[in-house]
Amino acid sequence: MKRITIYDVAKEADVSLATVSRVINDSNVVREDTKQRVQEAIEKLGYKPNAIAQGLALSKTTTVSIVMSEKLFAYNGKILNGLMDVAKIYNYNIMFHTTSQGISKMQDVIESIIKSHVDGVILFNDNFSEDEMEVLQEYQIPMVVVGSLLPETKVNNVGNVYVDFEKMAYEMVNELFDKGINDISLVEDKLNLSMMEQMRSGIERAFHDHGTEFKKYISYDETYKSSYNFLTEYFKTNKPSQFVFTFRDSQAIAVLNSCQEAGYKIPDDCQLVCVLNNKYLSMTRPNISTFNIPEYDMGAVSMRLLTKMLVDDESVRENKSIELGYSFIPKGTTK
Amino acid sequence: MKRITIYDVAKEADVSLATVSRVINDSNVVREDTKQRVQEAIEKLGYKPNAIAQGLALSKTTTVSIVMSEKLFAYNGKILNGLMDVAKIYNYNIMFHTTSQGISKMQDVIESIIKSHVDGVILFNDNFSEDEMEVLQEYQIPMVVVGSLLPETKVNNVGNVYVDFEKMAYEMVNELFDKGINDISLVEDKLNLSMMEQMRSGIERAFHDHGTEFKKYISYDETYKSSYNFLTEYFKTNKPSQFVFTFRDSQAIAVLNSCQEAGYKIPDDCQLVCVLNNKYLSMTRPNISTFNIPEYDMGAVSMRLLTKMLVDDESVRENKSIELGYSFIPKGTTK
Numbered sequence: 001m002k003r004i005t006i007y008d009v010a011k012e013a014d015v016s017l018a019t020v021s022r023v024i025n026d027s028n029v030v031r032e033d034t035k036q037r038v039q040e041a042i043e044k045l046g047y048k049p050n051a052i053a054q055g056l057a058l059s060k061t062t063t064v065s066i067v068m069s070e071k072l073f074a075y076n077g078k079i080l081n082g083l084m085d086v087a088k089i090y091n092y093n094i095m096f097h098t099t100s101q102g103i104s105k106m107q108d109v110i111e112s113i114i115k116s117h118v119d120g121v122i123l124f125n126d127n128f129s130e131d132e133m134e135v136l137q138e139y140q141i142p143m144v145v146v147g148s149l150l151p152e153t154k155v156n157n158v159g160n161v162y163v164d165f166e167k168m169a170y171e172m173v174n175e176l177f178d179k180g181i182n183d184i185s186l187v188e189d190k191l192n193l194s195m196m197e198q199m200r201s202g203i204e205r206a207f208h209d210h211g212t213e214f215k216k217y218i219s220y221d222e223t224y225k226s227s228y229n230f231l232t233e234y235f236k237t238n239k240p241s242q243f244v245f246t247f248r249d250s251q252a253i254a255v256l257n258s259c260q261e262a263g264y265k266i267p268d269d270c271q272l273v274c275v276l277n278n279k280y281l282s283m284t285r286p287n288i289s290t291f292n293i294p295e296y297d298m299g300a301v302s303m304r305l306l307t308k309m310l311v312d313d314e315s316v317r318e319n320k321s322i323e324l325g326y327s328f329i330p331k332g333t334t335k
Numbered sequence: 336m337k338r339i340t341i342y343d344v345a346k347e348a349d350v351s352l353a354t355v356s357r358v359i360n361d362s363n364v365v366r367e368d369t370k371q372r373v374q375e376a377i378e379k380l381g382y383k384p385n386a387i388a389q390g391l392a393l394s395k396t397t398t399v400s401i402v403m404s405e406k407l408f409a410y411n412g413k414i415l416n417g418l419m420d421v422a423k424i425y426n427y428n429i430m431f432h433t434t435s436q437g438i439s440k441m442q443d444v445i446e447s448i449i450k451s452h453v454d455g456v457i458l459f460n461d462n463f464s465e466d467e468m469e470v471l472q473e474y475q476i477p478m479v480v481v482g483s484l485l486p487e488t489k490v491n492n493v494g495n496v497y498v499d500f501e502k503m504a505y506e507m508v509n510e511l512f513d514k515g516i517n518d519i520s521l522v523e524d525k526l527n528l529s530m531m532e533q534m535r536s537g538i539e540r541a542f543h544d545h546g547t548e549f550k551k552y553i554s555y556d557e558t559y560k561s562s563y564n565f566l567t568e569y570f571k572t573n574k575p576s577q578f579v580f581t582f583r584d585s586q587a588i589a590v591l592n593s594c595q596e597a598g599y600k601i602p603d604d605c606q607l608v609c610v611l612n613n614k615y616l617s618m619t620r621p622n623i624s625t626f627n628i629p630e631y632d633m634g635a636v637s638m639r640l641l642t643k644m645l646v647d648d649e650s651v652r653e654n655k656s657i658e659l660g661y662s663f664i665p666k667g668t669t670k
Contacts, residue, residue: 005442005446006442006470007442016466016469017466017467017469017470018466018469018470018472018473021469021470021473021474022473025473025474061450061451066431070415070416070419073408073409073411073412073415073416074408074409074412076408077408077409080405080408080433081405081408081433084405084431084433088443091447093430093447093451094430094431094432095428095429095430095431096401096419096429096430096431097429098415098416098419107340107341107342108423111340112426112428115396116396116428131351131352131353132352134351134352134353134356135341135352135353135356137353138353138356138357138360139356139360223614224614224617224618225614225617250614250615250618253618254618257618257620279558279559279560279585280585280615280618282559282560283559283585283588283589283592283615283619284618285592
């Protein structure tokens with residue numbers, strides 16, 4: 001049966017929501033005949049206005065904290081959508097915590113999580129150290145970490161929803177070697193250091209398997225403008241690598257623009273891949289090759305996992321680690 | 336005096352955060368000598384571990400709800416940063432509510448706000464109808480609306496932090512008329528309808544002042560791909576307008592790409608402005624002209640306004656409406 005709401009009452013009585021609300025709250029400003037019409041609608045539909053006000057008293061509300069870096073709103077939008085959609089299904093309240101760089105801020109976040117008496121926490125990788133996660137664990141707050149694979153550490157009671165970036169990089173570099181391509185660069189993304197670390201090991205493993213060593217882990221300032229300027233200067237005297245991995249759209253576009261403006265052809269002189277996919281990669285010329293990483297699913301699965309952890313569901317007692325797949329999306333910047 | 340935290344204790348005792356936490360929680364897994372070292376550090380520094388656990392009992396925590404559309408994470412990132420930074424200064428807890436299209440979801444959001452007993456609410460324009468805002472008002476929850484100017488309505492007790500998009504559009508179109516440009520289009524942004532409405536009235540007013548009528552309010556599907564496809568088809572048989580206003584980056588880039596690929600020169604054959612500025616407008620060729628809208632400030636000022644409303648500060652009793660400025664940033668798509 002459909003739950004009767006204040007909207008239904010307003011419709012039935014042909015008055016505004018505000019008027020219904022006023023009647024419920026016994027305000028004097030409503031005309032007597034309107035008040036009566038609303039009360040008749042309430043009675044007819046069986047609307048229970050008090051349920052709202054008594055909400056907290058009647059049933060314990062589950063509250064979950066989401067902790068993410070301020071800088072990642074734009075990139076984690078789809079993950080957040082997944083998290084929020086599942087949270088809505090379970091009627092959870094969401095407390096929102098943002099982190100900035102610097103340990104002092106992080107400690108405030110931990111304290112405010114603990115103070116808020118939340119039932120569970122969703123963390124994004126790279127925002128917390130293992131040490132800090134352990135503190136949360138001491139307070140026995142169920143936690144799910146979204147992003148990359150957690151290392152096998154003492155932090156073994158934590159949920160983890162991840163994509164295997166190590167394998168992704170390893171497989172792709174193996175294919176590149178098979179095609180005779182071995183001049184490969186990886187551009188660091190300072191916002192996603194644990195994912196970078198995993199991609200780097202994957203590339204290093206592939207190089208090692210081919211009896212050589214990976215050396216082109218490139219790090220420069222993270223904004224589009226500064227990396228574009230750096231690369232423009234760099235390409236005056238240097239050739240681009242045969243193949244460049246970037247993590248975020250703005251890094252890929254910086255490579256694309258600077259490389260093309262230096263007279264190099266993409267993908268002929270330099271192939272380019274951007275790991276995180278979004279719409280901007282289809283707005284460049286050529287379109288930028290990328291991976292299909294199930295970001296919405298990462299959010300949705302994480303929140304679902306947390307709901308199971310909160311009721312100590314048998315299915316998650318042993319294994320709280322869920323790997324999600326990925327696939328390569330070739331576009332105009334690869335051959 | 337600096338507040339002593341668990342971090343200071345860990346540093347002083349030269350142990351991990353987790354160890355300090357274990358000692359505080361009287362866990363048995365800590366070695367006796369380590370436990371003693373931590374207890375000495377706690378005593379020496381005067382750390383009060385119980386303050387955390389007793390947080391809620393000791394002092395009422397202020398909790399503020401932020402309500403925004405799921406689709407706008409990527410665009411409202413800077414506004415969120417401003418909101419969160421000021422919320423941190425005041426030690427507020429943030430409850431996070433997202434809205435999707437459709438009235439039934441909105442009603443759930445209202446109910447969950449009311450149930451959460453939050454102290455105040457920050458809303459983004461276009462996410463709530465006036466009617467719905469009135470319901471929140473009936474529950475006497477202080478509210479600040481961020482975005483565009485609220486119409487003078489019954490909703491007069493609401494804070495409002497806004498940019499005057501009507502004036503912005505009016506002034507710019509007046510200047511265009513002065514330069515002899517009168518073939519002007521405005522591309523609708525379905526995600527920001529109240530801002531669009533205001534820009535449209537500004538343009539209409541300017542046209543009216545020049546004895547003519549504005550007719551090119553263009554509406555098509557909102558994704559980059561579909562608008563790019565639409566425009567590519569359109570430019571096969573039609574010329575672009577002399578001047579095009581778009582609201583979001585992806586709309587501007589759709590116009591730029593389709594127009595250039597149809598053989599038109601930007602800005603010579605068609606000038607283009609994107610109202611909301613972000614980094615992607617500097618990644619296109621040419622760079623896209625835009626406005627400097629103080630998004631971070633909009634968030635920070637809104638939260639600050641709410642803090643004043645929560646203590647019924649005298650300065651906000653009469654006027655809760657704050658206008659923020661803007662400026663034009665000419666780049667390569669305008670002359």
